[in-house]
Amino acid sequence: MEDRFLSGKKVAILGIAANIILLLLKLTAGYASDSQAMIADGFNSLGDVFASTVTLLGSIYAAKPKDAEHVWGHGKAEYIASMIIGFSMIVMAVYTAVGSVESLAAGEKLEFSWWLVAIAAATIVTKLSLYCYCIGKSRQYNSVLIKANAQDHRNDVFVTSGTLAAIFLSFAGWYFMDGAIGIAISVWIVYSGVMIILESARVLMDAGMDRDTLEQYRKEVLQIEGIDHVDSLNTKPVGAKAILVVKISVDRDMTVIKSHEIGKKVEDELLACHPELDDVIVHINPDLPHDLEKMEFRKK
The missing domain is CATH 3.30.70.1350 (Cation efflux protein, cytoplasmic domain)
Known part of the structure; x- marks a missing residue:
C-alpha cells in the first residue's frame, strides 16, 4: 500500500509539471491565432493541472495510517479526490463549450499557423506517454485515482487530435470546424467526467463486490x-x-x-x-x- 500511494504522488507531480508547460503553450498559441479549439484544449490542460493536484493531495491523505476516528484508514480519500476530478472536468467543459458556441455565432476565423500544429503534435506525444505510464501504474496497484488521472491523459490525446484536425481544416477554408470541434471536445470531457464520478460514487456508496x-x-x-x-x-x-x-x-x-x-x-x-x-x-x-x-x- 505504501508503494501504491507513493506511485500516486509520483504520477501527480509528473502530471502537474507537464500540464503547466502545455497550458502555457496552448493558451499563448490559442489566443494569438484566435483558435477556439486550441483555447478549449488549453483550459482542458488547466483542468489537468487541477486534477493532478487533487491526485497528489488525495494520495497524501489516503496514505495516512488508521486512527481512533478512522479505524479502517483513509483510503476512501482516493475516491473523493477522483470525484472532484470528475466534477472539475465538467465545469471546464461547460466553460469551453460556451466559448466555442460564441465563436460559431460570431463567425470567427482561425488563423492557420505551423506553431499551432507543433504544439498540438507535442501535446499528443506528451499525453500519450503520460497515459501509458499512468495506466500501467493504475493496473499494478488497482488504483482508481491513478486510473482517473490516466483517463484524463488519454482524453487529451483524442481532444488534441481533434484540435489538430481543426487546424488543418481551417487551412482548407472550413473555419466553422474550429468551433464545432471545440464543442465536441467539451462533450467528450463531460462524458469522461461523468464516468469518473459514477465509478467513484459506486465505492463511496459502499457497493459490494460482484x-x-x-x-x-x-x-x-x-x-x-x-x-x-x-x-x-x-x-x-x-x-x-x-x-x-x-x-x-x-x-x-x-x-x-x-x-x-x-x-x-x-x-x-x-x-x-x-x-x-x-x-x-x-x-x-x-x-x-x-x-x-x-x-x-x-x-x-
Whole structure:
C-alpha cells in the first residue's frame, strides 16, 4: 500500500509539471491565432493541472495510517479526490463549450499557423506517454485515482487530435470546424467526467463486490472443516480494499472455543489468499433450521 500511494504522488507531480508547460503553450498559441479549439484544449490542460493536484493531495491523505476516528484508514480519500476530478472536468467543459458556441455565432476565423500544429503534435506525444505510464501504474496497484488521472491523459490525446484536425481544416477554408470541434471536445470531457464520478460514487456508496467474487469466497469458506453452511457474505469497500463480513453456521453443540478456532481459520485463510481484503469479520451461528433461501448455501 505504501508503494501504491507513493506511485500516486509520483504520477501527480509528473502530471502537474507537464500540464503547466502545455497550458502555457496552448493558451499563448490559442489566443494569438484566435483558435477556439486550441483555447478549449488549453483550459482542458488547466483542468489537468487541477486534477493532478487533487491526485497528489488525495494520495497524501489516503496514505495516512488508521486512527481512533478512522479505524479502517483513509483510503476512501482516493475516491473523493477522483470525484472532484470528475466534477472539475465538467465545469471546464461547460466553460469551453460556451466559448466555442460564441465563436460559431460570431463567425470567427482561425488563423492557420505551423506553431499551432507543433504544439498540438507535442501535446499528443506528451499525453500519450503520460497515459501509458499512468495506466500501467493504475493496473499494478488497482488504483482508481491513478486510473482517473490516466483517463484524463488519454482524453487529451483524442481532444488534441481533434484540435489538430481543426487546424488543418481551417487551412482548407472550413473555419466553422474550429468551433464545432471545440464543442465536441467539451462533450467528450463531460462524458469522461461523468464516468469518473459514477465509478467513484459506486465505492463511496459502499457497493459490494460482484456475485462471482462472493461465490468464490463462499466456496473457500466451505472447504474449512467444521462449517455446516454459509448464511451470508457481504463486502464493504474501504478505499482500495474491502471488508468481508461472513456469517457461518456450525454444530449447535460445538464449544465456544472450537467455534472460535474455526472462525479464526476463516479469517486467516481468506486474508492470506486475497490481498484485496483489508479485514474479515466472522459471525458464528448455531446450526438451526433455516429458510429455503439460506439453505442454498448448505454444503453439497
